[in-house]
Structures are given as C-alpha cells and as structure tokens.
Amino acid sequence: MLIDAARDIAELNRSRYGLRMYRMRALGLGLGAICVAAVLYEHTASPALWTLLAINGLVWPHLAYLRVRLAKDEPLQAEFQNLTFDAAMGGFWIAAMQFDALPSVLLAVMLTMDKVIIGGARFGARTLAAMAATCLASSAAWGFAFEPHTSYPVVLACLPFLAIYPMAIGVATHSLSRKARQQKDLLEKMARFDAATGLMNRQQWLYAATLELKRYQRTGRPAVLVLIDIDRFKDINDGYGHTIGDGVVEDFARLMKTCLRDTDTGGRYGGDEFGIVMPDTRWEEAIVAAERLRRQVSAFSFTGEGLHCTISIGLSEPHAGIASVSDWINSADGALYRAKAKGRDCIVVGC
Structure with missing residues (x-):
C-alpha cells in the first residue's frame, strides 16, 4: 500500500x-x-x-x-x-x-x-x-x-x-x-510501517514493546503483549498461490485494526505473524479482545474467494521474571506455540 x-x-x-x-x-x-x-x-x-x-x-x-x-x-x-x-x-x-x-x-x-x-x-x-x-x-x-x-x-x-x-x-x-x-x-x-498492511513494521513494533516494558518496570502499570499467527498459512500459499496469501494477510490486518483500541499498538512481526502491545491491560481483559478477533477471523470470507482461516493467539503479561523485551516476546511466543499444539484456533496465556 x-x-x-x-x-x-x-x-x-x-x-x-x-x-x-x-x-x-x-x-x-x-x-x-x-x-x-x-x-x-x-x-x-x-x-x-x-x-x-x-x-x-x-x-x-x-x-x-x-x-x-x-x-x-x-x-x-x-x-x-x-x-x-x-x-x-x-x-x-x-x-x-x-x-x-x-x-x-x-x-x-x-x-x-x-x-x-x-x-x-x-x-x-x-x-x-x-x-x-x-x-x-x-x-x-x-x-x-x-x-x-x-x-x-x-x-x-x-x-x-x-x-x-x-x-x-x-x-x-x-x-x-x-x-x-x-x-x-x-x-x-x-x-515505520509495513507496506502491505499499514501496521507498524517489526522494528518499530519491537521498539513500542520495549517502551511499554520499561514503563511497567518503572511504574508497575500492567500491559499485555499479544502474538497472533494465521493457522496453516503455508498451506494457503501452496494451495492458492502467493497472491491469495498476500490478500489473506492484508484482509487479516484490516480485521485486526478494527479490534485495536486507540492506545494499542499493532504490528506485523513476521510473514503471517502479528503482534499487539496493549498498555494498561490485564490478561483477563486482553483475552476478551483476543477472543473477539478470533471469532471475527473465523467467520470472515477472505480475499473474496470464500476462503476461511483461523488464528492462534498467545498472550503474556510482564512480571519480575521478564527482564527484557526478548523475554516478553519469548513468553508470548511460547503461549502461541502451545495454542498451536492444542489444535490451533485458540488462545493461550503465557506464564
């Protein structure tokens, strides 16, 4: 774009x-x-x-x-x-x-x-x-x-x-x-932004996550980091072609933007992986927003081809054991991995 x-x-x-x-x-x-x-x-x-x-x-x-x-x-x-x-x-x-x-x-x-x-x-x-x-x-x-x-x-x-x-x-x-x-x-x-989706690119999003983690470490104010992965995205690319795959990414980014609050920071973390930094939020509140996004994606017809997708989501709140943004990412990524291991199309909260 x-x-x-x-x-x-x-x-x-x-x-x-x-x-x-x-x-x-x-x-x-x-x-x-x-x-x-x-x-x-x-x-x-x-x-x-x-x-x-x-x-x-x-x-x-x-x-x-x-x-x-x-x-x-x-x-x-x-x-x-x-x-x-x-x-x-x-x-x-x-x-x-x-x-x-x-x-x-x-x-x-x-x-x-x-x-x-x-x-x-x-x-x-x-x-x-x-x-x-x-x-x-x-x-x-x-x-x-x-x-x-x-x-x-x-x-x-x-x-x-x-x-x-x-x-x-x-x-x-x-x-x-x-x-x-x-x-x-x-x-x-x-x-600063990903050209295809209009979301923050990886570097800028990580910078936003770093600032939020430092704020938590300084003030103790809560925050949640969300990692989202489009399930079986490789199968979509292989079965429908990369053009359709790119369309799925763009459509998902639009859906994700509609679920973001003004204070949230959404970004494209990788090819089919996205992230959200949610300040002043506990995991109980974040899981409600994540579930709303999961349901919207599941019901959406992507790229005008009648293609339906699901997403897996991992959440993580910072705590005393998280010293850096890499630790925070790893915690959310571990939760995302467990969501995929459970069969995908679900949400897991990291510890």
Missing part, C-alpha cells in the same frame, strides 16, 4: 514536472521579452533581432516543454539543459540591449534566482557563467556597445516582470516545498 502510494506520487510528480517548468518559462520569458522589446524599439533594432526575440519569448517555451516530454528516461537532465540555454540567451539579450541598466539587471537576477531555486547554488553559478560568456561574446560582436541609461518607457515596460514573476516563483516554490514535505512524510511512514 505505502509502496504503491510512493510510486503514484513519483509518477505524478514526473508528469507534472515538465508542465510546471513550461508555465514558469512561458511566463518569465514572455514578461522578459516585453522588457527587451522596449529597449530594441528605442534602438531601432533589425528585423532579425525582432524575429529572434519572438522565437525566444513565444516559441521556445513550447519547444523546451516538448524536449522534456520526449526525454522520458532523463527529463531532469533535459530541463537542466533548457535552463542553461535560457541563461545563455539572457546574456545575449543583455548585450543586445547594450547593457541598458534596469532590464539587464532584471534579466540577470531573475534568470539566476530561478536557477538557484531549482538546481542549487552550484547550478546557479554554472548558468550565470554561461550567461556571462554569451554576453561577452555577443557584446564583442557588436563592438562592446555600452549604453546603460534606462528611459522612463523602459522602466514602465519592466514593471510587469518585476512585479509578477517573483510572485509566481514564490507560489511555485511554496507548492514544491509542500510536495517535498508530503514525500518526506511518506518516506518516514514507509520506514
């Missing part, structure tokens, strides 16, 4: 990754093109430059998105290449504007800021170097023309880029951070 969820999130993120970048690139390059166009208009630029600006600002975002979509194996690498190209073109337009102060600084800062957000400081430095190299080469081709003065009309043309693009980056960054937190939470859950 948890593995499927992680896979679904990864696939969803891959499918949305190129689209997210496409939207940000289309917005950024479109707004940036307005700044550049205002300067080119003042400089009476050639038709070739106007055509190149239209291609870079209006056509390239679609081509970049197509490159990422076609790069199914390495979309991230394709996008990093696109981002490097964006930075290089930014350097070209800074030179083409003859270093007009406000739009040049705006292009350099915005095109570096989003690279740092996406790829980190090292990638930001690399793309900034590509921008500087392209700018230097392009400026040399134009004889190092340098006119840093910014007119009032160009200032007005830069305002949409200055106001809208940072806000868009903020929204996109917040969305990415939220998805990162979701993935972190999922990974932490996968590290």
Whole structure:
C-alpha cells in the first residue's frame, strides 16, 4: 500500500514536472521579452533581432516543454539543459540591449534566482557563467556597445516582470516545498510501517514493546503483549498461490485494526505473524479482545474467494521474571506455540 502510494506520487510528480517548468518559462520569458522589446524599439533594432526575440519569448517555451516530454528516461537532465540555454540567451539579450541598466539587471537576477531555486547554488553559478560568456561574446560582436541609461518607457515596460514573476516563483516554490514535505512524510511512514498492511513494521513494533516494558518496570502499570499467527498459512500459499496469501494477510490486518483500541499498538512481526502491545491491560481483559478477533477471523470470507482461516493467539503479561523485551516476546511466543499444539484456533496465556 505505502509502496504503491510512493510510486503514484513519483509518477505524478514526473508528469507534472515538465508542465510546471513550461508555465514558469512561458511566463518569465514572455514578461522578459516585453522588457527587451522596449529597449530594441528605442534602438531601432533589425528585423532579425525582432524575429529572434519572438522565437525566444513565444516559441521556445513550447519547444523546451516538448524536449522534456520526449526525454522520458532523463527529463531532469533535459530541463537542466533548457535552463542553461535560457541563461545563455539572457546574456545575449543583455548585450543586445547594450547593457541598458534596469532590464539587464532584471534579466540577470531573475534568470539566476530561478536557477538557484531549482538546481542549487552550484547550478546557479554554472548558468550565470554561461550567461556571462554569451554576453561577452555577443557584446564583442557588436563592438562592446555600452549604453546603460534606462528611459522612463523602459522602466514602465519592466514593471510587469518585476512585479509578477517573483510572485509566481514564490507560489511555485511554496507548492514544491509542500510536495517535498508530503514525500518526506511518506518516506518516514514507509520506514515505520509495513507496506502491505499499514501496521507498524517489526522494528518499530519491537521498539513500542520495549517502551511499554520499561514503563511497567518503572511504574508497575500492567500491559499485555499479544502474538497472533494465521493457522496453516503455508498451506494457503501452496494451495492458492502467493497472491491469495498476500490478500489473506492484508484482509487479516484490516480485521485486526478494527479490534485495536486507540492506545494499542499493532504490528506485523513476521510473514503471517502479528503482534499487539496493549498498555494498561490485564490478561483477563486482553483475552476478551483476543477472543473477539478470533471469532471475527473465523467467520470472515477472505480475499473474496470464500476462503476461511483461523488464528492462534498467545498472550503474556510482564512480571519480575521478564527482564527484557526478548523475554516478553519469548513468553508470548511460547503461549502461541502451545495454542498451536492444542489444535490451533485458540488462545493461550503465557506464564
């Protein structure tokens, strides 16, 4: 279950990754093109430059998105290449504007800021170097023309880029951070819980049992450790196949969860073996809950195949002779073994 969820999130993120970048690139390059166009208009630029600006600002975002979509194996690498190209073109337009102060600084800062957000400081430095190299080469081709003065009309043309693009980056960054937190939470859950059943995995369940035993040793408050085994589970796997066996495990886990109190801790101890830690409980109370679970399992039709199963259950209360969680487990396991020896489908209390 948890593995499927992680896979679904990864696939969803891959499918949305190129689209997210496409939207940000289309917005950024479109707004940036307005700044550049205002300067080119003042400089009476050639038709070739106007055509190149239209291609870079209006056509390239679609081509970049197509490159990422076609790069199914390495979309991230394709996008990093696109981002490097964006930075290089930014350097070209800074030179083409003859270093007009406000739009040049705006292009350099915005095109570096989003690279740092996406790829980190090292990638930001690399793309900034590509921008500087392209700018230097392009400026040399134009004889190092340098006119840093910014007119009032160009200032007005830069305002949409200055106001809208940072806000868009903020929204996109917040969305990415939220998805990162979701993935972190999922990974932490996968590290603590069994993927198939959603119960605590063996390590985490043993840790919960250890804490409960220490609490008993410190305060004397009662607790019960329960071990449960699906009877003749090997015969189910051999007779019906492992897919049905996995379904039996998942169905049983759901039944077990319905019998747990909020304070109980259920876990998958092994393949077909489960455990419950029941704090503030005597064995007389625990055996009532265990019997209710045993009856529910016996009456349940598993995996939609009309398959019926039984369970054997061993209980153990901590006492002075139990010094460690291993002793506690062994006591419950011994009771479980005796339940199986008695013919299964029953409950035995350990001593």
